Amino acid sequence: MKKSYYFAELSSSYDAEIQDLLNDSEGNSALKARLKEKRQELAALLPMIEFAPEMVVPVFYDAFSFANPKAMAAVVDCEPDDGDFPGWDDVSLLVTVAPWAAPYLAAVLAERAGGEFMVTAVCLEFIRQFDHSAPPAAAEDDEEARGERNGDGDGDDAEDADLAEAGDDWMAEQGFDSLKS
Secondary structure (H helix, E strand, O other), rough: OOOHHHHHHHHHHHHHHHHHHHHHOOOOOOOOHHHHHHHHHHHHHHHOOOOOOOHHHHHHHHOOOEEOHHHHHHHHHHOOOEEEEOHHHHHHHHHHEOOHHHHHHHHHHHHOOOOHHHHHHHHHHHHHHOOOOOOHHHHHHHEEEEEHHHHOOHHOOOOOHHHHHHHHHHHHHHHOOOOOO
């Protein structure tokens, strides 16, 4: 999924926030309880909508359904500082908000930056639900850590060899002598 720089950066931070909420310190599933806590703390979180929206968006986790994914994909490709960034009035036509989220939506929209935040929240949730182009960052970290724990240090060497071979092939295509013997 093509994303603007703004949403690419924020979606990574939002993914990390959700990963933090998934499990407690003992590894037990805690997402439902932690989302409930976030929702109860919304009033205290509201000042963060402008400088750390990824910390507040979990309040709206699974709150939206998307009738027009193509239109939403176009919104995700917009930058807030550009003139084409839509307002909440436009984006709200593209989503259905779950009834349980209506009080949270009203609280956010009462804030000065509430409309822009809601566009960001909807886009981050859209990306979370529909962007399957890359594996989650946490899964990559787990796989890498697992390889290190199992003494599998060959992964980096193999990657380096593949990269060196690709570089050598490119140089040969450019007319330089191959370093392969």
